Amino acid sequence: MYGLVNKAIQEMVCDHFGEDAWKAIRELSETKSENFISLESYPDDLTHRLVKSASQVLGISAAEIMEDFGKYWVKFTGQEGYGEMMDLAGDDLPEFLGNLDDLHSRLGVIFPKMQPPSFQCSDQEKQTLNLHYYSHRKGMAPMVSGLVEGLGERFDTAVEVTQVQDREQGADHDVFSVTYQP
Ligand code: HEM
Structure with missing residues (x-):
């Protein structure tokens, strides 16, 4: 990476x-x-x-470190000069989560060799959605929970993240249920 x-x-x-x-x-x-x-x-x-x-x-545990790291990443990239790119990705949590692939494809210009993750939102309601995470790598799912929590802080939105489908348990991709204050 x-x-x-x-x-x-x-x-x-x-x-x-x-x-x-x-x-x-x-x-x-x-x-x-x-x-x-x-x-x-x-x-x-x-x-x-x-x-x-x-x-x-x-x-x-490694999972806890990855989760803390996900949270830290949102602040860190903001401070390292990528704040404007994040601003472009959305004005609230659900909009931002829907634009994660666009964000990473724009980043591909800066990081040409990157193997970005891919995300999709489904089952969106007023305060919940399911976030589908696809990756070339294994074992990064705890980082995603932390990332979404970090984004909750960024948007000043109370957020709860629960993993509801797990690649480690044989599913073909990871899914997180995200609940947030609208
Ligand atoms: C402007 C802010 C961001 C920057 C600069 C950035 C950049 C990167 C970079 C450079 C990598 C490593 C990929 C590689 O080297 O192959 C990466 C991976 C990753 N990014 Fe982002 N990212 C940003 C925001 C986010 C956000 C908000 C999320 C939220 C879900 C996210 C999710 C991930 C995940 C899960 C990976 C692990 C790669 C994998 O699953 O294979 N990123 N990102």
Whole structure:
């Protein structure tokens, strides 16, 4: 994945747990780079090793780290200069969730080698919708829960996310039920 992702993991760990925790995670994961280059593509394995080592060093499950990371990502990308692109994706949570594929295809100009996820909304009612998540990668679903929670914060909307279909349990893709204040 692009270095921007690894950089965000590094910043999240340093912000929440301090530099020493990051140093221990970097060593345990045998990561050579001291800093990541946002626009350089790194092997997915490196990102997975960072999450696994963070889980061991911090004593938190990998799923929890991914969820926290999803939340952090919304703020982080806003601060890293992608706020305007997010502004273009919608004025409220359901509109934004419906435009996630457009957002990632616009980002494809900046990150040409990216393998973006794909999202679809269904069963939309006044306060709920189902969010379908399709990915080339495995094990990222907890990040999606955190991302939607982070977007709830961005739109100042109380939000609840429950995974209702799980690829790890044999489903062909992941589905999340999202409930929000209109
Ligand atoms: C402007 C803000 C955003 C930027 C700059 C951004 C950029 C990226 C980048 C660079 C990747 C790595 C893909 C790769 O290297 O192959 C990625 C992956 C991902 N993004 Fe975004 N993204 C943004 C917002 C969002 C939002 C709001 C969501 C909410 C659902 C989201 C969901 C994901 C997921 C789940 C992945 C993991 C990739 C996978 O499933 O295979 N992103 N994004």
